[in-house]
Amino acid sequence: MSDLLKYAIELVAVLLLALGIKGLSKVRSARGANQLAAVAMGLAVLGLLINYLGTTGISSAAWVWIIAGTLVGGVLGAITAQRVPMTSMPETVALFNGCGGMSSLLVALAAALYPVALDAAGPVAVVSIVVSVFVGAITFTGSIVAMAKLQGWLSTPAWMQSKGRHVVNIALAVASLVGAIEMLRNADSGTGLWLLMAASGLLGIGVTLPIGGADMPVVISLLNSYSGVAAAAAGFVVGSQLLIVAGAMVGAAGLILTQVMCNGMNRSLVSVLFGGALGATTATGGGGGEYTNITSCSVEECALTLEAAERVVIVPGYGLAVAQAQHTLREVTRVLESAGIDVAYAIHPVAGRMPGHMNVLLAEADVPYEQLQEMDQINPEFPATDVVLVLGANDVVNPQAKSDPNSPLYGMPVLDVQDARTVFVVKRGMSAGYSGIKNDLFELANTSMLFGDAKKVLGDLLVELKDLGLGKK
Amino acid sequence: MFVEFLWVLLLGSLLGLELIGKVPPTLHTPLMSGANAISGITVLAALTAIIKAGDNTVVLLLGSVSLGFALFNVIGGFLVTDRMLAMFSRKPARKENR
Numbered sequence: 352m353s354d355l356l357k358y359a360i361e362l363v364a365v366l367l368l369a370l371g372i373k374g375l376s377k378v379r380s381a382r383g384a385n386q387l388a389a390v391a392m393g394l395a396v397l398g399l400l401i402n403y404l405g406t407t408g409i410s411s412a413a414w415v416w417i418i419a420g421t422l423v424g425g426v427l428g429a430i431t432a433q434r435v436p437m438t439s440m441p442e443t444v445a446l447f448n449g450c451g452g453m454s455s456l457l458v459a460l461a462a463a464l465y466p467v468a469l470d471a472a473g474p475v476a477v478v479s480i481v482v483s484v485f486v487g488a489i490t491f492t493g494s495i496v497a498m499a500k501l502q503g504w505l506s507t508p509a510w511m512q513s514k515g516r517h518v519v520n521i522a523l524a525v526a527s528l529v530g531a532i533e534m535l536r537n538a539d540s541g542t543g544l545w546l547l548m549a550a551s552g553l554l555g556i557g558v559t560l561p562i563g564g565a566d567m568p569v570v571i572s573l574l575n576s577y578s579g580v581a582a583a584a585a586g587f588v589v590g591s592q593l594l595i596v597a598g599a600m601v602g603a604a605g606l607i608l609t610q611v612m613c614n615g616m617n618r619s620l621v622s623v624l625f626g627g628a629l630g631a632t633t634a635t636g637g638g639g640g641e642y643t644n645i646t647s648c649s650v651e652e653c654a655l656t657l658e659a660a661e662r663v664v665i666v667p668g669y670g671l672a673v674a675q676a677q678h679t680l681r682e683v684t685r686v687l688e689s690a691g692i693d694v695a696y697a698i699h700p701v702a703g704r705m706p707g708h709m710n711v712l713l714a715e716a717d718v719p720y721e722q723l724q725e726m727d728q729i730n731p732e733f734p735a736t737d738v739v740l741v742l743g744a745n746d747v748v749n750p751q752a753k754s755d756p757n758s759p760l761y762g763m764p765v766l767d768v769q770d771a772r773t774v775f776v777v778k779r780g781m782s783a784g785y786s787g788i789k790n791d792l793f794e795l796a797n798t799s800m801l802f803g804d805a806k807k808v809l810g811d812l813l814v815e816l817k818d819l820g821l822g823k824k
Numbered sequence: 825m826f827v828e829f830l831w832v833l834l835l836g837s838l839l840g841l842e843l844i845g846k847v848p849p850t851l852h853t854p855l856m857s858g859a860n861a862i863s864g865i866t867v868l869a870a871l872t873a874i875i876k877a878g879d880n881t882v883v884l885l886l887g888s889v890s891l892g893f894a895l896f897n898v899i900g901g902f903l904v905t906d907r908m909l910a911m912f913s914r915k916p917a918r919k920e921n922r
Binding site: 368372377395396403413416420435443450453454462469470568572578585590596599604607706711714 | 825826828829832833834835836837838839840841843844845846847848849850851852853854855856857858859860861862863864865866867868869870871872873874875876877878879880882883884885886887888889890891892893894895896897898899900901902903904905906907908909910911912
């Protein structure tokens, strides 16, 4: 095959990938853009295979390994993508991302062990290998830790929240550097390679583990950017320009997305990465403490209040998603709407566990897109709202964020639900929110707690509302 | 060759910085997921390693496992993104039918 054709295919692939990323940032074009990027990826693979078939040829042994890897990875990926519930989307993205990092790491490892086979000798190749191993390992372990934390398989050990962790992480970074230098000094020595791999892998864990759950989406986005960098470095290792462009593009775009997400949460990237868990400082500082003045009420009372309301705002949170209650919620709101009650959903920028996550979940339950209102839009409307129903949300409705400068939440944008006439909070128990901080909202006079699983409470509520004669039309 | 690669890296990064300006919060999760699938482009590196490996079994094995991880990322990433986005695109279509 001529070089011209090879470059033409690569150019088209890059163009389509760029258009894909661009299109993904607009609601209208997003789905097509995603498919476009998938086509571009297929084209790139096809181009590479055709190119080698036309030049060096591909041995039958190579085909066997290619097909084996393709089948295992492709089938597992497809099954995972079909099976995962929409609620665990953040974890899934983290898992996929970690695997991308692992892939770059393994290629670099092969190149480091057998530089002759992959023409990866010389200082430039070694530097590429070092970068690929370092970033790849951090991406892999960091993403896996992020996934485990979001799944609730892992919690942060106490010492990791102390300042001591910085010392450990700096030591690991230095160890990685020593390994890298050793690899550059003596390319044949395996010691440097293994030291670099182990130290950077541990560094990925050490950096990610102390980060609080609320900040995890930002971290996943950042790690996503890293996996782009790892891919670009792998491109240097095997000498593929297409890989370098695509990797660099994802790396840079991921960085921008991370910044956008930080802005949405009113957090700086530095405080996300080095500030540690939000709850860490609250054990002694302001914002902690016991609840003293809680009003709880029955589902029946809640139904009666709802019946008398003219405007109801629903604040959905992760607890709703966990209970898989979005469909029951939709039933309840249908009944309210049929009785002429105005219903809206207040979507906090980080509702769910990731920006946009709650929109996906509610869309799944057939909630009309127009009823989803963003925070800035709905906050001025709370004083004119009769009833607010908070479902499994906690930190995003904590008035402390505006009233208490000592609170770790201070400055975070929140929904001003306390301005409404009545607030019902559906919650399983009095446990703290994801950040581990006490919520002043629960003690306010106009707040009533409805204890129970969101799905069960909503189911009971639905029965009560129907008993009251709503939704019979 | 190396300098050429550096240019490619630079231009690719600049392109990436320009691509995303304003993203509605609704799309943060799908965009992240889609970009993540694209970062699985390391399939190309894995394939190159396998093809160039000759009869070196270790490189073949590492390449193949690497390919598996990368494709897990690519296929899973694109499909899951599509699943998410399908839920958004359903709405306007139905409204027009009403």
